[in-house]
Amino acid sequence: MQALVYTGTQTLVYREEKNPKVVNGESIVKVSASGICGSDMHAYHGNDNRRIPPLILGHEISGTINKGKFAGKKVILNPLITCGKCEYCTNNKEHLCNKRIILGMNKPIERQGGFAEYVSIPDKNIYELPKTLDIKEAPIAEPAAVALHAVELCEKNLINPLKESKALVIGAGAIGLLSGLILSKIKNCEEIVIVDPNTKRLKECSKYLNANTVEPNSKSILTDYFDVVFDTVGMEITRQQAIRSVKPGGVIIHIGLTQSSGFFDFRKTTLQEIIVVGTYCYTNKDFEKTLSILADKKIGSLDWIEYRELKNGSLAFKQIHDGSCSAPKIILLI
Numbered sequence: 205m206q207a208l209v210y211t212g213t214q215t216l217v218y219r220e221e222k223n224p225k226v227v228n229g230e231s232i233v234k235v236s237a238s239g240i241c242g243s244d245m246h247a248y249h250g251n252d253n254r255r256i257p258p259l260i261l262g263h264e265i266s267g268t269i270n271k272g273k274f275a276g277k278k279v280i281l282n283p284l285i286t287c288g289k290c291e292y293c294t295n296n297k298e299h300l301c302n303k304r305i306i307l308g309m310n311k312p313i314e315r316q317g318g319f320a321e322y323v324s325i326p327d328k329n330i331y332e333l334p335k336t337l338d339i340k341e342a343p344i345a346e347p348a349a350v351a352l353h354a355v356e357l358c359e360k361n362l363i364n365p366l367k368e369s370k371a372l373v374i375g376a377g378a379i380g381l382l383s384g385l386i387l388s389k390i391k392n393c394e395e396i397v398i399v400d401p402n403t404k405r406l407k408e409c410s411k412y413l414n415a416n417t418v419e420p421n422s423k424s425i426l427t428d429y430f431d432v433v434f435d436t437v438g439m440e441i442t443r444q445q446a447i448r449s450v451k452p453g454g455v456i457i458h459i460g461l462t463q464s465s466g467f468f469d470f471r472k473t474t475l476q477e478i479i480v481v482g483t484y485c486y487t488n489k490d491f492e493k494t495l496s497i498l499a500d501k502k503i504g505s506l507d508w509i510e511y512r513e514l515k516n517g518s519l520a521f522k523q524i525h526d527g528s529c530s531a532p533k534i535i536l537l538i
């Protein structure tokens with residue numbers, strides 16, 4: 205099969221690779237579409253010790269079952285593979301399973317990803333594609349499930365309902381935009397500010413999201429003001445913005461994984477009882493709920509997604525890296 209292989213820092217090569225082997229309890233998917241995630245970008249930059257080259261990246265995948273018990277069906281994959289037996293898996297918190305692994309990772313266990321013609325996946329991770337969801341757009345279900353999980357974790361910790369809360373979203377990539385769309389269109393949140401240094405990307409978001417789109421130095425980002433701040437970037441500087449702008453008793457939802465440490469104002473956290481919530485992936489229930497949200501078109505048009513061919517994937521990575529791409533999400537078509 206042809207695949208886009210991550211071979212070293214900032215290097216991807218489109219080349220011939222071995223087809224995945226048929227494994228008991230798994231199916232082979234003929235991939236139709238595969239989204240580029242922020243975590244694939246971390247790998248590309250050589251900053252991910254769970255993704256070591258050579259490796260086929262990609263975990264936001266739709267396609268058709270080629271071999272296996274659902275042969276011929278159009279599907280969307282939940283790429284988070286878990287043990288099914290531990291205390292997390294048996295308490296609807298599969299995403300915290302000690303043995304969790306995502307497609308397109310090779311540490312501690314190897315699982316080749318979806319930037320290829322074929323990928324193997326356990327049958328329990330396969331969902332039939334809802335009829336109203338385009339197979340090209342379907343990979344957006346994965347980051348949308350991340351955003352839904354984050355928004356609902358936030359909801360549990362807020363003083364006021366989201367409808368009456370003021371939200372700051374840091375980062376206008378796919379997770380930022382999807383969090384904003386879920387806040388606005390599903391939770392009826394009326395006051396949303398979304399911040400990003402990339403003005404082209406902000407302009408694109410403003411076409412779809414009812415929010416104030418601003419650059420990081422904007423005066424609209426008031427101090428001690430927001431009920432909730434979503435940090436979808438996860439850098440020292442964005443965490444500092446989050447803690448500065450959150451109001452007493454407010455919530456910081458930390459989703460980004462860009463920098464793992466740095467200065468943080470724990471004094472304000474303590475004196476103002478700030479709730480800081482880390483969030484990762486989603487539960488199986490979140491994934492199912494996301495599919496029905498997308499099937500019912502509840503977050504509106506997905507025309508902000510840009511499509512490229514898999515064989516040109518290397519250029520897409522490069523343009524996301526240098527900021528010349530304004531789309532919050534690029535999906536590669538195979």
Ligand SMILES: [Zn+2]
Nearest residue numbers: 241264346347
């Ligand atoms: Zn992802």
Ligand SMILES: [Zn+2]
Nearest residue numbers: 287290293301
């Ligand atoms: Zn488990």
